[in-house]
Amino acid sequence: MLIKSYKRILLQASMWVIFTTFWSLIQLWIVVLTSSLRKNYTVNLADVMHEGVLLFFSTTLVITIAIDYRLLEESKSTSKFLNDVIYYFPFFILFFCVTIYLTMYNVEAESLELTLIGAVQLVLIFSSLLYSFLVKSVQFLNRKA
Numbered sequence: 001m002l003i004k005s006y007k008r009i010l011l012q013a014s015m016w017v018i019f020t021t022f023w024s025l026i027q028l029w030i031v032v033l034t035s036s037l038r039k040n041y042t043v044n045l046a047d048v049m050h051e052g053v054l055l056f057f058s059t060t061l062v063i064t065i066a067i068d069y070r071l072l073e074e075s076k077s078t079s080k081f082l083n084d085v086i087y088y089f090p091f092f093i094l095f096f097c098v099t100i101y102l103t104m105y106n107v108e109a110e111s112l113e114l115t116l117i118g119a120v121q122l123v124l125i126f127s128s129l130l131y132s133f134l135v136k137s138v139q140f141l142n143r144k145a
Contacts, residue, residue: 061128
């Protein structure tokens with residue numbers, strides 16, 4: 001019974017992350033869809049990275065999760081260490097997203113090391129998604145208790 005409860009919590013957190021990701025990036029999905037319908041236009045991943053779409057997504061995602069967690073006052077039922085991680089991780093993501101964006105903004109696109117910047121952006125995105133999944137799991141677990 002307890003395993004079913006945890007599976008349900010993990011499923012709820014997974015679904016929350018999937019739907020939030022889909023709807024948060026709807027503008028990107030529309031651009032991809034419309035470009036696939038046009039014959040002479042393609043979406044360039046380097047342009048998407050250079051415009052910072054994914055960086056803004058990561059920043060918004062982790063900050064809203066942290067605010068949501070704090071406003072629901074669920075922090076009283078978890079450990080101090082976990083509360084600190086949930087509170088400070090968005091600042092970590094924000095710092096790196098702003099640093100990368102300012103680097104891309106101030107450096108010519110041709111001279112950027114897109115492989116490195118792309119890898120760092122992917123790490124930020126996946127860590128943001130993992131953070132969201134874990135915090136939502138904690139919230140659903142606390143709601144269950």
